[in-house]
Amino acid sequence: MSSIVVTKSPAVVVRPSETVTTAGKAILSHFDKPLITLPSTVLFVFDHPIDKPAETVRRALSQALVHYYPLAGRLAGDDDDVHINCTGEGVTFVAASANCTVKEQMIMCDHDYHKDAAMSAAGLVKELLAEGYPMKGCDRGDPLVMMQVTSFRCGGFIVGVTWNHGVADDRWRARPWAANPIRVVPVLPLQSDDQLVPPPCTFAAYQALFQFPPSHFPGSNITIPAGLIDRIRFGEPSCTLFEAVTTVLWQCRTRVVMSDPEAPAMIVFTVNSRKQMGIDDGYYGNCITLHTAIEKSGVVANACIMDLVGMIKRAKKQIPEHFKNGDNDTTMAIRDFSGGRAGSGYQNALLISCWRNISFEDVDFGSGKTAKVMTHMLRMLPECVVCMPCKLEQGAKVMSACVTAQHVDAFLQEISTV
Incomplete structure (x- = not known):
């Protein structure tokens, strides 16, 4: 096939869908602090269509931020007192489209190099992500989450999420939109960094x-x-x-x-x-x-x-x-x-x-669970x-x-x- 082209709309800011009364600062533990400059990425691949995938996922993200409100804030403080200011500034969101099917994209991404495109597999995967953090890693003023939804000609779509690993682990990415999720109350704020x-x-x-x-x-x-x-x-x-x-x-x-x-x-x-x-x-x-x-x-x-x-x-x-x-x-x-x-x-x-066993396979935006999960090694x-x-x-x-x-x-x- 010809070269894969991903066309991106300008990035927008997504904030919690409701006013969050809990503000102030969220303390980070000694588990979090070694990771505050490290970005992490996951891509959820769906081979079944849903109506308006970008809008559907954007709405789900906005609703999830009501419960996971610290992720809409920003890092603050020096290295010894680094924490999240729960400002509600929001996260980055990009809607995109690709000129191929999900299957064609996966075939190309499963090879390190290919003859009919001037882009490596890593480059193709990167196109499925919102503009990422700089090479030096995550900084104080950066959004804590960046998300892109890419729609394909077949009706399938891919949700790419990059986030600051220091503020949340892998579990938060699956839980807000898992099919039949375990009904647990999200918990992050600590009373002291010495708790953990x-x-x-x-x-x-x-x-x-x-x-x-x-x-x-x-x-x-x-x-x-x-x-x-x-x-x-x-x-x-x-x-x-x-x-x-x-x-x-x-x-x-x-x-x-x-x-x-x-x-x-x-x-x-x-x-x-x-x-x-x-x-x-x-x-x-x-x-x-x-x-x-x-x-x-x-x-x-x-x-x-x-x-x-x-x-x-x-x-x-x-x-x-x-x-x-x-x-x-x-x-x-x-x-x-x-x-x-x-x-x-x-x-x-x-x-x-x-x-x-961290529920990535259970993510479901309404058309069935993920067909595949990928990452981009940052x-x-x-x-x-x-x-x-x-x-x-x-x-x-x-x-x-x-x-x-x-x-x-x-x-x-x-x-x-x-």
Whole structure:
């Protein structure tokens, strides 16, 4: 087909549909503050039409902001006292249209490069988003949420949302418009930033990840085949989908980017810790902790895949201990990793985020649930988002941005031969 063209209307400001009496400032926790400059993005793909999709979603957004009113405010304060001023200034909204069908757009986005258009897959996905935050990240005066609705010739549409990760985690994006949502009262404002404090290992993991200079990691859409996952889980029946996918990515990446078998290879994975922290289910601020497994790269590269599954399982089993006594051994191991043994390159660390079981697949604006969920990797960290919902395909969908351009082909080849 000819080049895909997305035509955008001028951005408008969407405010809460009703006057919100609760104003003042919303305090951010110690979970939130490390993330206040980081944007995050999700795109919900719908292959069934609704009437006037842009207007329908804009109206739903305005209604949602009544309950999630801090998101219509702006960041304020210095680094020690950063908070949200609940000003009601609103969020950015863009209506757009594309000269193709949703299916055609997905085919193009599932390839890193294509012959009949002068734009990469990452560029195509970026066109489905409202004008984003600058490369330096989110700033004090920026809107906390930016949304774009793109309509397609087939009647389908895509809702792209970019938001400041420091003010809300992934759950808020699905809950306001999920089909048959759990009726919970949204909760964000805290009385003190000391109400929620992550375990020491999470702070140490952030320090380890952010020690590396920012790099550009081209995005790749990867499918871990269902047959490979079944084979791993047949060998280890208690292996979860997350564990199977994570071990494949960790081993394949280590084989490609690390040459010193004695150098440490660290996998960092995110965990929703509301239960461990005793947090109400309606709380939509960040409550994600980071947990790790560290092993010599030679071991990771050459181990039986079942042994790597065991390493991930042991790391997960230790999670309750992190909340009881801080797990000094794990924290010290991460700090040792950050103290110089890892070298100055990005190769030694990989961040894994899982999008399974956070209700993205339940978003429904009236024509049925999402057909697919995507992301645009905006961060300068080596990361894979795994288990992305997709009703159209078998296997586990992964959005990878974890190797530099020189290693992309080798990484994909390694996965294909596991």
